[in-house]
Amino acid sequence: AQSVTQLGSHVSVSEGALVLLRCNYSSSVPPYLFWYVQYPNQGLQLLLKYTSAATLVKGINGFEAEFKKSETSFHLTKPSAHMSDAAEYFCAVSAYSSASKIIFGSGTRLSIRP
Amino acid sequence: DAGVIQSPRHEVTEMGQEVTLRCKPISGHNSLFWYRQTMMRGLELLIYFNNNVPIDDSGMPEDRFSAKMPNASFSTLKIQPSEPRDSAVYFCASSQAGDQPQHFGDGTRLSIL
Numbered sequence: 001a002q003s004v005t006q007l008g009s010h011v012s013v014s015e016g017a018l019v020l021l022r023c024n025y026s027s028s029v030p031p032y033l034f035w036y037v038q039y040p041n042q043g044l045q046l047l048l049k050y051t052s053a054a055t056l057v058k059g060i061n062g063f064e065a066e067f068k069k070s071e072t073s074f075h076l077t078k079p080s081a082h083m084s085d086a087a088e089y090f091c092a093v094s095a096y097s098s099a100s101k102i103i104f105g106s107g108t109r110l111s112i113r114p
Numbered sequence: 115d116a117g118v119i120q121s122p123r124h125e126v127t128e129m130g131q132e133v134t135l136r137c138k139p140i141s142g143h144n145s146l147f148w149y150r151q152t153m154m155r156g157l158e159l160l161i162y163f164n165n166n167v168p169i170d171d172s173g174m175p176e177d178r179f180s181a182k183m184p185n186a187s188f189s190t191l192k193i194q195p196s197e198p199r200d201s202a203v204y205f206c207a208s209s210q211a212g213d214q215p216q217h218f219g220d221g222t223r224l225s226i227l
Binding site: 034036041042043044045046049090101102104106107 | 169220
């Protein structure tokens, strides 16, 4: 079975500061890992995905995430926050062998202070 | 390419009425998912289909909810009778099989009075 835990339901950073959103996963088989972003009144959009290739994954809008098996983590980072990054972010995991079903975390709301 | 298309975008109806939500997945995608999102419960998977066949409906809250996928390009989620606690945003998503991510529609915001 797979599960994902996002630490912190709300994160607030200043514009230009580092963004760090934490995600830990649990999976009995090699996982696929995803980060999605949701802007107000919209569906979820894929930011990036890890599928057993490079452990450092680069996504859209300057975001990246690093897969660390020893820590069972897949934290999302961005060196310099922009006001347009304010949104809800979801970490998700699926099983390598049945990747159709994705388990989503509870989400982290990112606020950007001017 | 067109994304996942959901209709209606907003629905307001009185309790007891039947509600039908519609979804057109991305062409070529063979998996389709229905989710419900609320402040209290977050994003919940209700049901998903592979090749038009329901695979897992364990997330469907009760018998008032039903979903169909008569062909590869159309799915419906029906609530009958509707109740105020069904108020939520309902998302449809589709994906190709394997390691491909899901593509979400913009959702239907449902309010049951």
